[in-house]
Amino acid sequence: MRQVTFETTYPPEAAHPIHRRLADEGPATRADVLIWGPTADVTALVWFDGEPSAVEEVLDAVDSATGTQLVAADDGTYAFVRQSEYELPDDALEAVAGSRVAFVPPLSFRASGVARFEAVGEPAAVSEFYGDLDAAFDTAVVRVREFRRWPEPARLTDRQRQALEAAVAVGYYDVDRSGSVTDVAAELDCAPSTAGELLRRAESTVLTAFVGES
Template sequence: MYEATFAIVDSSAYARPTEGTDCRVELWCNDHADLLYVAGSAVEALLSQVEEDIGIENRIRGDGDAIVITSSCLKRHETTYIERYLESHDCLLLPPLRYENGAKHCRILALESASLTALYGDLVADGFAIDVRSKREIGAPSQPSPLVTLDDVLPALTARQREVLTLAVERGYYDLPRATTTEALGDELGISRRAAEDHLRRAERKLITALVSYLY
């Protein structure tokens, strides 16, 4: 069995608003409506676009994220989606679909490596712009969730959050005892202590929230 991840340039109502932002959309399709998980610093602007293009039936807003039920399914508004190619190549689409950086990220499962190659060839021939992010053989399961990859677990951090978190690790902020302070981190990055702490807390919250469900 083989799994591949394709990043497909996409102009849909879910991909387009993520371009140039740190936002991401995870989609579970239910034919008549979509269930979305939306996260990032520009969630409200993204939801406004979804409301305009697809319609929103209900939403639950969090701190930097949201769960959304749309009024209709994205497929009713699009003509160029890849699902119709899957059956002819004996491939399966593994939910959720993920939209970020203006692209749709699809995890695809096939019994044979050649099926993924043929699927890719047909999509490219029909004008899809595809970046193959990964392709691997799946052997005997060694953990309860053999299809989970780091891409699926790790959340999207903003560039500044990554910068502050990386510097904090490098300077020993998480050592015991701590080798630096948030004030020193802020000084090195040219931002205030309060801003450095805010970026760290937001990055930590995203990472801990994403990883905690895999501790059991």
Template sequence: MKYLRLTLRFSGDALHPVHEFIDRHDGVERDLLLHGNTATDGWDTFLFYVDGEREPYEAALESAEQVVDYDLTSLGDGSFYAYLKQEESSIDDQLFGLFSRTGIILVPPVEFVEGGRATLTALGDPEVLQSTLDDLPPEVSASVERIGEYDGRQAAFDPGLTDRQREAAAAAVDRGYYAVPRECGIEDVAAALDCSTGTAAEHLRKAERNVMCALVELRSF
């Protein structure tokens, strides 16, 4: 069973105001679309998992004209669920329609990241996967990051790292930050990331927290 790991890039009116907010604000580390229905009685409904600051995210929802109702549920660890009801969007309708075709399955979650991008996994018939990419609306472009045989066990351990946290962790491992004895300092990791030592240390602390929390939550632990 073939799968694609895709990055979609949204431009113009296709970019949702909340995801424009993510570009501007550092307080949101993860924004995951877990479930969604489009054009149900003229309304679209979505459920997101958000790791970040609730207040500025809620302010972004308040200012988004198409969002008519929402409900935020805090999880007590700096994260929350966001249930949105908004006016019907032709772009969302087209995308959900494309990824609901016979012969293709969209594997949640869809992660929205900086730069008007979304990363997702789709699996199914290779011809249908290709035709789906060919039929994307002009406001949305796609790049294929990975292709191969699908194995759902790949998602069994998901520490939920952001792109920047993964970069920091990779740089630390590559340079021997976690070697025993340690072969480099946080200054070397910061230099690899082209950021301050404080920022590099913060990325690593959050990555380590997420990895250990995900490990403990594994049923087989």
């Protein structure tokens, strides 16, 4: 099976009310729909990159919202939003309803007008869904990879993993750094240049994998 990351650009008149408000250059610029249900009349969980007051302003644009609850956390605000309808364009809803793929959260609305999301399915089913959605809205394929039941961990060598563990132990990654590469080298019983190289390679592997999954 394939797991495909898509980006769809909606024109302003077709965008969801939350998406249109994010594009207005307000204090909130991103909304990640984390949990939603199969019908409109359920509570969705959405994370915004803004303070509760900014999120209240964004949600005021959602006429279908029948109830909201806000919780500030994780450098933003979680919103529990109950709606009477999705308020997404009919063409998008029809493409989703008629598809033979599953959708992996989050659905991320960006201030740029782009909606980013992932779909999982057999190659033919994913291609069919892509064709249907792209026929209605400008849609791009960002990434294609094999679907795995669990996210694939970064592929570190044993020595790279030991270097990271040693770095954490000596305080190398503390916010106020209390350990040095020399300390890591002492833990690993190797030269500082070797320890530095191990850390750089391990960091490159871990961060590249993290950004690719974000």
